[in-house]
Amino acid sequence: MRVTLSVIKADVGSVGGHTMPSAAMVGRAKQLVADAVKKGLLLDGMVTYTGDDIALIMSHQHGTAAAPVHNFAWDVFLQATAIARSEGNYGAGQDLLVDAPSGNVRGAGPAVAEISFELLPKHRPAEAFMVFAADKCAPGAYNLPLYLSFCDPMHNGGLLLSPVLHKGFTVTVIDMDHRGKEDRVIKLNIPEQVWDLAALIRDEDRFAIEAIHSRVHPDEQIVSVAATRLHNVAGKYTGKDDPVALVRVQSLFPAPEELVEPWATIHQIVTGDCRGSHNMPIMPTAINQAVTGPYCLPIVSSLGFSLNKEGKFSSNYVDFFGGEAFDYVRHKVQEKAVDFRRQGFFGVAMASKTELAYTGLTDTLTALDKKFEMRRDDAAVSKESRKASKDAKDPD
Ligand code: MG
Numbered sequence: 414m415r416v417t418l419s420v421i422k423a424d425v426g427s428v429g430g431h432t433m434p435s436a437a438m439v440g441r442a443k444q445l446v447a448d449a450v451k452k453g454l455l456l457d458g459m460v461t462y463t464g465d466d467i468a469l470i471m472s473h474q475h476g477t478a479a480a481p482v483h484n485f486a487w488d489v490f491l492q493a494t495a496i497a498r499s500e501g502n503y504g505a506g507q508d509l510l511v512d513a514p515s516g517n518v519r520g521a522g523p524a525v526a527e528i529s530f531e532l533l534p535k536h537r538p539a540e541a542f543m544v545f546a547a548d549k550c551a552p553g554a555y556n557l558p559l560y561l562s563f564c565d566p567m568h569n570g571g572l573l574l575s576p577v578l579h580k581g582f583t584v585t586v587i588d589m590d591h592r593g594k595e596d597r598v599i600k601l602n603i604p605e606q607v608w609d610l611a612a613l614i615r616d617e618d619r620f621a622i623e624a625i626h627s628r629v630h631p632d633e634q635i636v637s638v639a640a641t642r643l644h645n646v647a648g649k650y651t652g653k654d655d656p657v658a659l660v661r662v663q664s665l666f667p668a669p670e671e672l673v674e675p676w677a678t679i680h681q682i683v684t685g686d687c688r689g690s691h692n693m694p695i696m697p698t699a700i701n702q703a704v705t706g707p708y709c710l711p712i713v714s715s716l717g718f719s720l721n722k723e724g725k726f727s728s729n730y731v732d733f734f735g736g737e738a739f740d741y742v743r744h745k746v747q748e749k750a751v752d753f754r755r756q757g758f759f760g761v762a763m764a765s766k767t768e769l770a771y772t773g774l775t776d777t778l779t780a781l782d783k784k785f786e787m788r789r790d791d792a793a794v795s796k797e798s799r800k801a802s803k804d805a806k807d808p809d
């Protein structure tokens with residue numbers, strides 16, 4: 414049967430600042446998801462949080478961008494918002510940027526990652542998948558880790574060892590700055606166009622890996638990333654995008670250990686953090702953790718699931734970043750974060766000019782711009798007069 418995995422995530426309010434949703438908000442979301450499974454809307458579903466974002470992880474048979482599922486997710490976030498308001502929580506309803514979505518919440522505020530596939534075909538006898546959820550950063554945060562796992566044998570030896578992985582992938586990149594009714598996307602074949610891919614996705618504020626497909630089985634989508642920028646929806650800074658990524662693993666696709674490797678070794682610096690306006694290393698964290706680091710340290714969680722022939726999740730999940738190996742990583746990231754923060758707002762410690770365009774800094778710079786005065790530059794004037802007298806002596 415054909416199954417769709419949908420991960421839909423939003424920040425609809427949190428306790429004491431941008432930290433974590435309240436227990437009552439998460440409890441309500443869990444109850445609604447359990448009801449939706451009972452009623453048959455979903456095959457299975459669960460609720461987690463990463464920092465201040467609630468994630469709904471769902472399996473169903475309605476396909477991608479399906480109104481029943483997206484409307485359900487919107488309703489869950491509305492009900493969690495109502496609880497956030499009643500509790501006085503910070504940023505209640507923050508990511509719900511439109512009054513009512515038209516059956517698709519993509520572009521309405523929540524982050525959406527979805528993949529549809531035939532469940533358990535001959536070439537893929539077991540279905541396993543991972544869910545990454547990041548807080549305090551933008552969709553480009555997944556560019557480097559995905560590039561290293563899918564394009565670089567130094568980080569994923571499976572690209573040399575597996576005959577299927579060795580055939581490569583088709584990577585879809587989206588231009589997140591493009592506005593209008595159509596998306597602007599490019600498909601690149603790996604390994605032939607690996608440096609073209611690198612040239613684009615190094616600019617992670619603008620270009621994001623949105624999808625990755627197998628080249629041996631082109632109908633099989635391996636990766637889906639929520640690649641929309643909230644400031645393009647709202648026209649101003651309303652909170653960071655906090656992207657989710659869905660990755661199918663094993664049986665023809667990379668293994669979980671090949672996907673978590675870059676998060677352990679790179680200690681990647683991303684744009685985000687406090688007011689979404691700084692550059693900071695992203696810290697892999699256990700699931701259901703509050704953000705409490707210096708400023709608002711970007712964090713990412715990573716869960717693993719198996720799916721049975723009825724589309725139901727295994728009885729428990731694996732928390733890839735929850736273990737001891739990542740305690741070491743967290744120390745390294747924390748050291749790097751403190752070093753970076755010592756530089757405050759100067760130079761590369763703060764986000765790029767393009768990102769800051771959506772913040773109050775622009776108003777200050779515009780106001781100051783009008784107060785600049787013109788002052789005589791004696792050196793330039795004497796250089797000009799020397800040139801004039803030389804021209805008079807040596808006419809053409
Ligand atoms: Mg927030």
Ligand code: MG
Nearest residue numbers: 424466548655
């Ligand atoms: Mg958030």
